[in-house]
Amino acid sequence: MMRLELVKRPQRSALFSALSPFIAFALTIIAGAVLFALLGVNPLTAFRIYFVEPVSQVWQLHELAIKAAPLILIAVGLSVCYKANIWNIGAEGQFIFGAIFGSAIPVLFPQFEGPLVLPLMLLLGMVGGAAYAAIPAFLKTRFNTNEILTSLMLVYVAQLFLDWLVRGPWRDPQGHGFPQTIQFGDSAVLPELMPDAGRANWGFVFALVAALLIWILMGRMLKGFEVRVLGSSPRAGRFAGFGLSRMVFFAFLLSGALAGLAGISEVSGAIGQLQPVISPGYGFTAIIVAFLGRLNPLGIIAAGLVLALTYLGGEAVQSALGISDKVARVFQGMLLFFVLGCDTLIHYRIRLIGLALTKQEGAAKLDAAPKLKEAR
Amino acid sequence: MSANHDGANLLEVRGLTKIFGTLTACDHIDLNIAKGEIHALLGENGAGKSTLVKMLFGSLEPNSGEIFWNGQAVRITSPGAAKKLGIGMVFQHFSLFEALTAAENIALSLDDGSPISSIAAKARALSYSYGLPLDPDSLVGDLSVGERQRIEIIRCLLQTPQLIILDEPTSVLTPQEADKLFETLERLRSEGKSILYISHRLEEVKRICDRATVLRHGKVVGHCNPREETAASLARMMVGNEVQAVVRAPVDGIETAQPLLEIRGLTRKPATPFSIPLKNISLNVRAGEVIGIAGVAGNGQGEFFESVSGEVLQQDAASVRIRGKDAGGLTITGRRLLGAAFVPEERLGHGAAPRMKLSENLLLSRHATDGKAFVGAGGMVKSGAIYAASQRIIEAMDVRKSAPDPEAAALSGGNLQKFIVGRELDRRPSVMVVNQPTWGVDAGAAAHIRQALIELSRSGSAVLVISQDLDELFEISDAIAVMHNGELSKPMPIAEATFEKVGLLMGGAEPGHAEHTLETA
Numbered sequence: 001m002m003r004l005e006l007v008k009r010p011q012r013s014a015l016f017s018a019l020s021p022f023i024a025f026a027l028t029i030i031a032g033a034v035l036f037a038l039l040g041v042n043p044l045t046a047f048r049i050y051f052v053e054p055v056s057q058v059w060q061l062h063e064l065a066i067k068a069a070p071l072i073l074i075a076v077g078l079s080v081c082y083k084a085n086i087w088n089i090g091a092e093g094q095f096i097f098g099a100i101f102g103s104a105i106p107v108l109f110p111q112f113e114g115p116l117v118l119p120l121m122l123l124l125g126m127v128g129g130a131a132y133a134a135i136p137a138f139l140k141t142r143f144n145t146n147e148i149l150t151s152l153m154l155v156y157v158a159q160l161f162l163d164w165l166v167r168g169p170w171r172d173p174q175g176h177g178f179p180q181t182i183q184f185g186d187s188a189v190l191p192e193l194m195p196d197a198g199r200a201n202w203g204f205v206f207a208l209v210a211a212l213l214i215w216i217l218m219g220r221m222l223k224g225f226e227v228r229v230l231g232s233s234p235r236a237g238r239f240a241g242f243g244l245s246r247m248v249f250f251a252f253l254l255s256g257a258l259a260g261l262a263g264i265s266e267v268s269g270a271i272g273q274l275q276p277v278i279s280p281g282y283g284f285t286a287i288i289v290a291f292l293g294r295l296n297p298l299g300i301i302a303a304g305l306v307l308a309l310t311y312l313g314g315e316a317v318q319s320a321l322g323i324s325d326k327v328a329r330v331f332q333g334m335l336l337f338f339v340l341g342c343d344t345l346i347h348y349r350i351r352l353i354g355l356a357l358t359k360q361e362g363a364a365k366l367d368a369a370p371k372l373k374e375a376r
Numbered sequence: 377m378s379a380n381h382d383g384a385n386l387l388e389v390r391g392l393t394k395i396f397g398t399l400t401a402c403d404h405i406d407l408n409i410a411k412g413e414i415h416a417l418l419g420e421n422g423a424g425k426s427t428l429v430k431m432l433f434g435s436l437e438p439n440s441g442e443i444f445w446n447g448q449a450v451r452i453t454s455p456g457a458a459k460k461l462g463i464g465m466v467f468q469h470f471s472l473f474e475a476l477t478a479a480e481n482i483a484l485s486l487d488d489g490s491p492i493s494s495i496a497a498k499a500r501a502l503s504y505s506y507g508l509p510l511d512p513d514s515l516v517g518d519l520s521v522g523e524r525q526r527i528e529i530i531r532c533l534l535q536t537p538q539l540i541i542l543d544e545p546t547s548v549l550t551p552q553e554a555d556k557l558f559e560t561l562e563r564l565r566s567e568g569k570s571i572l573y574i575s576h577r578l579e580e581v582k583r584i585c586d587r588a589t590v591l592r593h594g595k596v597v598g599h600c601n602p603r604e605e606t607a608a609s610l611a612r613m614m615v616g617n618e619v620q621a622v623v624r625a626p627v628d629g630i631e632t633a634q635p636l637l638e639i640r641g642l643t644r645k646p647a648t649p650f651s652i653p654l655k656n657i658s659l660n661v662r663a664g665e666v667i668g669i670a671g672v673a674g675n676g677q678g679e680f681f682e683s684v685s686g687e688v689l690q691q692d693a694a695s696v697r698i699r700g701k702d703a704g705g706l707t708i709t710g711r712r713l714l715g716a717a718f719v720p721e722e723r724l725g726h727g728a729a730p731r732m733k734l735s736e737n738l739l740l741s742r743h744a745t746d747g748k749a750f751v752g753a754g755g756m757v758k759s760g761a762i763y764a765a766s767q768r769i770i771e772a773m774d775v776r777k778s779a780p781d782p783e784a785a786a787l788s789g790g791n792l793q794k795f796i797v798g799r800e801l802d803r804r805p806s807v808m809v810v811n812q813p814t815w816g817v818d819a820g821a822a823a824h825i826r827q828a829l830i831e832l833s834r835s836g837s838a839v840l841v842i843s844q845d846l847d848e849l850f851e852i853s854d855a856i857a858v859m860h861n862g863e864l865s866k867p868m869p870i871a872e873a874t875f876e877k878v879g880l881l882m883g884g885a886e887p888g889h890a891e892h893t894l895e896t897a
Binding site for chain 1: 420685686687692707709718720722725726727728729730731732736739740741743744752754755756757759782783786809
């Protein structure tokens with residue numbers, strides 16, 4: 001008889017820290033194959049349609065970049081929160097408020113044009129996201145409320161507020177009653193990177209730059225050190241003279257600003273106007289991206305591309321095989337589940353143990369030990 | 377009183393070996409523990425004591441070797457299995473949930489589903505009968521280290537073990553508390569129970585232990601009867617050479633020296649219902665002297681340290697003055713910038729971040745004071761500079777480690793403490809405040825730390841040491857004050873201080889009265 005045992009490693013394993021996302025991805029593929037087989041589809045065909053076909057042409061890569069940009073932008077901000085042990089679950093709401101704040105310029109002042117419009121919109125988007133994130137930060141520092149609950153609940157407030165805006169005060173009067181704002185003017189649209197090749201816009205560049213800056217912040221700067229100390233041992237952080245309340249605001253404002261930037265980039269780039277739903281759950285999927293990327297900004301870039309692919313693949317299998325595009329959600333969920341599971345391997349190793357180790361075996365081991373030592 | 381050497385061995389260990397990577401932590405260890413004896417396990421930090429007892433308690437599995445319990449070969453695969461056999465353990469680092477009460481913590485480990493109230497009653501009765509009074513309803517987070525240890529001991533005793541393993545039990549106790557513990561241990565021995573007693577304190581090993589096994593570098597270097605040995609001969613077996621005694625040169629002209637740390641009427645309301653209020657504490661520490669603060673655990677030392685370090689701010693800015701400047705309203709960073717350095721009681725999680733490298737832990741307390749050296753333009757950390765500085769400290773303090781720049785948690789307690797003290801000494805601070813400088817640290821490392829503190833003071837700094845170890849305070853202090861129930865007695869010059877006088881104050885005699893009785897005595 002055998003049993004599995006988790007044995008704590010003396011130090012965290014750098015190897016498994018790097019391998020864990022790949023193991024998780026492999027396990028997701030295996031579980032996905034079972035899932036497709038149960039749905040009556042040949043798994044190989046399904047995987048080709050899900051993971052390969054959506055990225056087989058240049059314009060499709062542009063679509064991938066469009067989906068990946070908000071995921072990466074939000075996830076690098078969240079990685080700072082999570083490293084600080086602060087649980088911002090409300091990036092979706094901050095994304096929406098960034099979009100609303102930034103859209104105020106083209107919606108309320110459509111006649112205002114010129115090169116200043118876009119930078120102002122982006123800036124307002126960051127302000128909007130940060131301001132919305134400041135609410136749970138304030139509640140946490142002032143009343144010690146649980147930020148997981150407050151930030152999550154504020155997502156629904158944001159969604160309903162946006163819904164009300166586009167049906168009510170901000171509705172396009174010439175829009176035949178559709179719940180949406182006017183189309184943004186030309187100077188309020190985020191330019192495409194290579195208009196001849198595909199639709200990808202500057203949002204992807206923002207994401208890469210943000211990831212790089214956060215990587216430097218976390219790995220090389222005193223502020224990043226402060227984040228890591230307060231996240232891993234708050235009492236040692238206090239001894240170091242770092243303030244926890246200041247950190248709560250820093251992490252929320254930073255991640256809120258990045259989510260807001262993602263929101264306004266999405267609206268002014270890919271969509272071009274405000275509508276009741278502007279995100280297929282980017283703010284929540286970004287949580288998976290953050291963990292799949294090991295809370296490391298460079299890892300998050302890769303993870304963001306992988307999760308973007310699950311969106312595209314979901315659409316692809318729906319049109320090609322008639323499987324619900326909810327399968328994308330299933331893949332995202334499985335990925336997060338396996339990533340968190342595989343993280344155990346960083347601090348523990350798995351050992352197989354024979355339950356009935358006889359005395360003879362023990363004696364044999366005893367004999368073997370000195371030889372081992374001599375060999376060394 | 378005498379141990380039953382003729383009776384069968386309760387526990388026999390043969391050739392027990394544990395290998396971590398390339399390090400053989402325990403190398404063919406042999407150990408016999410008879411029924412009804414107190415057996416000492418001696419050794420320096422890293423000698424393999426903890427690894428050995430972890431194998432006996434089932435937290436670690438040996439690579440080879442055999443364990444016999446009452447003559448039967450056994451495999452101890454888990455702490456649960458050890459408890460079932462009748463092995464109980466009191467760890468040096470406690471495993472208690474701070475947010476739960478003492479009784480709830482005990483209930484968690486008993487795991488037999490009996491109601492908390494009956495466990496609390498049992499624990500209370502047992503604690504009083506063994507002379508270790510404990511309020512089972514108090515929150516662990518509000519208890520001192522000494523009180524937490526009592527929970528661990530009571531929790532262990534409630535499981536009626538045959539063999540009790542105690543890891544450094546007296547390191548947090550006053551002489552009187554330790555005496556009580558020894559009475560408890562002797563009573564347990566008279567009840568036929570066996571005790572494996574791990575300690576660095578050679579005098580107490582000589583006093584209560586029947587036999588001793590000495591480990592060095594993972595190997596047994598000798599079995600002996602500690603009563604027939606001297607402390608020096610035991611130390612020689614442990615370390616392999618003589619432990620250097622701490623040298624404290626007398627200081628001249630201390631009366632006229634500048635006070636570098638002044639505490640004036642420091643008062644603090646209790647932060648939680650269980651913490652101790654500080655009452656009108658005044659104390660001067662002058663350049664060139666070491667002042668010791670004695671006291672039983674949980675009499676306000678933790679609160680006092682927080683107030684002096686600036687982890688908690690004072691209303692009255694003049695209640696703490698550093699180098700002549702009001703510091704009561706300054707944060708810990710502000711006080712460090714005035715030239716003060718602090719070493720807290722808890723190493724892991726307070727003085728150091730466990731999962732961070734030593735070089736990063738250097739930055740922890742010195743990012744502001746050494747801002748120019750360690751942090752460059754725009755807040756970039758100069759990792760080369762902090763690595764070089766941490767290596768300098770590691771060398772100066774003789775910190776033993778397994779990797780060039782390991783995580784703090786990977787170091788043994790004594791070695792980490794040497795690093796944390798060395799981190800502050802390296803700054804040459806003008807004011808140094810240390811809480812429990814050598815708690816759970818072996819003799820060699822403790823001597824090193826104490827000598828370093830004395831040398832710092834002799835180079836012109838003011839050193840304030842809070843400790844529950846009276847031997848230590850008498851060894852290094854120029855004057856000793858006693859903290860009791862949030863009040864601080866007047867410092868007693870070391871020439872006038874005796875264990876009895878200090879002990880009286882620790883027990884709560886009025887400072888004024890105590891001096892009076894001493895005069896008449």
